[in-house]
Amino acid sequence: MSPRPFSMVATILFVVAQIFVTAISVSEDDKISSLPGQPPVKFQQYAGYITVDDKQQRALFYYFAEAEVDPASKPLVLWLNGGPGCSSLGAGAFVEHGPFKPTENGLVKNDYSWNKEANMLYLESPAGVGFSYSANKSFYRFIDDEITVKDSLVFLQRWFNKFPQYKNNDFFITGESYGGHYVPQLAQLIVQTKTPFNLKGIAIGNPLLEFNTDFNSRGEYFWSHGLISDLAYESLTTTCNYSQIRREAQSGSLTPACAGVGKLLSSEIGKFVDTYDVTADVCLSTIDQQSLVLSQLQETQKIDVCEEDKTHNYLNRKDVQQALHAKLVGLSTWSVCSDVVKYDMQNLEIPTIPILGKLVESGLRVLVYSGDQDSVIPLIGSRALVNALAKEIRFKTTMPYRAWFEGKQVAGWTQVYGDILSYATIRGAAHEAPFSQPERSLVLFKAFVEGKPLPEFSSS
Incomplete structure (x- = not known):
């Protein structure tokens, strides 16, 4: 005997409900x-x-x-x-x-x-x-x-x-x-x-x-904001532009011309200006790493220039990792940018x-x-x-x-x-x-x- 229509509907609803409950219980685990x-x-x-x-x-x-x-x-x-x-x-x-x-x-x-x-x-x-x-x-x-x-x-x-x-x-x-x-x-x-x-x-x-467009716009940006000299800007437009420098450095074949332009840029910009925020201060505890996260004065609130350091310390706490249901697999330390990924x-x-x-x-x-x-x-x-x-x-x-x-x-x-x-x-x-x-x-x-x-x- 085939089941009555009501029984079929009830069965379907029961199965759907079970799927939903299972999904919710799985999410509750996280x-x-x-x-x-x-x-x-x-x-x-x-x-x-x-x-x-x-x-x-x-x-x-x-x-x-x-x-x-x-x-x-x-x-x-x-x-x-x-x-x-x-x-x-x-x-x-x-x-x-x-x-x-x-x-x-x-x-x-x-x-x-x-x-x-x-x-x-x-x-x-x-x-x-x-x-x-x-x-x-x-x-x-x-x-x-x-x-x-x-x-x-x-x-x-x-x-x-x-x-x-x-x-x-x-x-x-x-x-x-x-x-x-x-x-x-x-x-x-x-x-x-x-x-x-x-x-x-x-x-x-x-x-x-x-x-090419994104990288080569750096030269004009640096020059217009006073971070590099007329000479450096001219070198970027006539001798070796930023996309060339990046491309050659990436392949490990930096030519003398591009190396010279890169050296000039580094000497003028220096390591105490972070290119990710040209008007900001730097976190002195991570100056050698040139932290990506820097400061900005907004009204009366001072943004914490060392926020990334604090995040690194917080996410490496065992109690934090346990609360996040996280684990380190093949690594000893969580880091904001990966040391193992070879992109x-x-x-x-x-x-x-x-x-x-x-x-x-x-x-x-x-x-x-x-x-x-x-x-x-x-x-x-x-x-x-x-x-x-x-x-x-x-x-x-x-x-x-x-x-x-x-x-x-x-x-x-x-x-x-x-x-x-x-x-x-x-x-x-x-x-x-x-x-x-x-x-x-x-x-x-x-x-x-x-x-x-x-x-x-x-x-x-």
């Missing part, structure tokens, strides 16, 4: 009760591993901070730091825009955390970065963009299986620096494979989009600006933004690339270049093309814009995920 030294908060946090290659036992580590209020209705945002080979946990979450900031004694609340506006998912990628690992150590010697992006897609597919309640939330992919490769390539793969994520757009800060640096020369064009043509919103104190990937190149892209795909300017505001102060400048492709600067911000200008970066982020224009001046 739930963080509290991080050591953490102030009390009402939102939930999760951290743990997603295996992306069962055979090779390759697993990526994530940290997830739910939105402070009403996470079910807020967008889900994946954040990817650059490098290649640097940590989204250590840089993105704990130095830039996560819910907490490290101190000598523990953590303090970040007043400008991005989880005020979204559910924030930080991924340490590729394997070999931070707490992410591969049991097969030979993997570390052959990493490139294709492998990294494919692993990230597998991660997302399996992460959504753990957290099915977020499958219908608006989804955005964000990042900075070499994230200019990871972010658009991952978005393109999602579109090409028709993976059923509710992807709405991408945002990338100070991104590497086109090797194929030829990937730096893969242009990703054409991918942005394909993404906006597919209907995804794309934001490129620049901290205007960064000379590593200066606004000069990024702005020119976005403007040229808009002309190439015949997107007309729908919002002319104008200032945008945080409160009553100019926070940067912006231009919008076709109501879907936009460029913005963040005034006074470094390579890691949310670290050096947290309040302005939060305003920009909020406008982006809400699909609204950046604010104009308001007298009220």
Whole structure:
């Protein structure tokens, strides 16, 4: 006898319920009760591993901070730091825009955390970065963009299986620096494979989009900011430019001409100016390493120039690693940028600006933004690339270049093309814009995920 319709429906509902309960119980295994030294908060946090290659036992580590209020209705945002080979946990979450900031004694609340506006998912990628690992150590010697992006897609597919309640939330992919490769390539793969994520757009800060344009804009940036002489600038334009210097140094075949220009630049800029934020002070305890995280004076608040040092110390505490469900596999120390990943640096020369064009043509919103104190990937190149892209795909300017505001102060400048492709600067911000200008970066982020224009001046 065939079962009655009611029994069939009940059976199906029971199976679905069991799947849902299993998924929730799996996610509960990754739930963080509290991080050591953490102030009390009402939102939930999760951290743990997603295996992306069962055979090779390759697993990526994530940290997830739910939105402070009403996470079910807020967008889900994946954040990817650059490098290649640097940590989204250590840089993105704990130095830039996560819910907490490290101190000598523990953590303090970040007043400008991005989880005020979204559910924030930080991924340490590729394997070999931070707490992410591969049991097969030979993997570390052959990493490139294709492998990294494919692993990230597998991660997302399996992460959504753990957290099915977020499958219908608006989804955005964000990042900075070499994230200019990871972010658009991952978005393109999602579109090409028709993976059923509710992807709405991408945002990338100070991104590497086109090797020659981005690197050669450094010379003009240094000269215009008074960091190098007329002679040095002339040498960059006539003898050996920055892309040549980087290309030759990378291949281990630096010519005498380029070596001479490089030596001149080093002598003029010196080691007490960090190229990631040309107006900032340096953390003297890490001056030899030229810390990527530097200071910026914002109103009366002094940004901690040694934030990265404190993050390093905090994430190497055993009680912190235990709370995060993290482990060190084949390593003795967590570091913000990997010592084991041997990335194929030829990937730096893969242009990703054409991918942005394909993404906006597919209907995804794309934001490129620049901290205007960064000379590593200066606004000069990024702005020119976005403007040229808009002309190439015949997107007309729908919002002319104008200032945008945080409160009553100019926070940067912006231009919008076709109501879907936009460029913005963040005034006074470094390579890691949310670290050096947290309040302005939060305003920009909020406008982006809400699909609204950046604010104009308001007298009220």
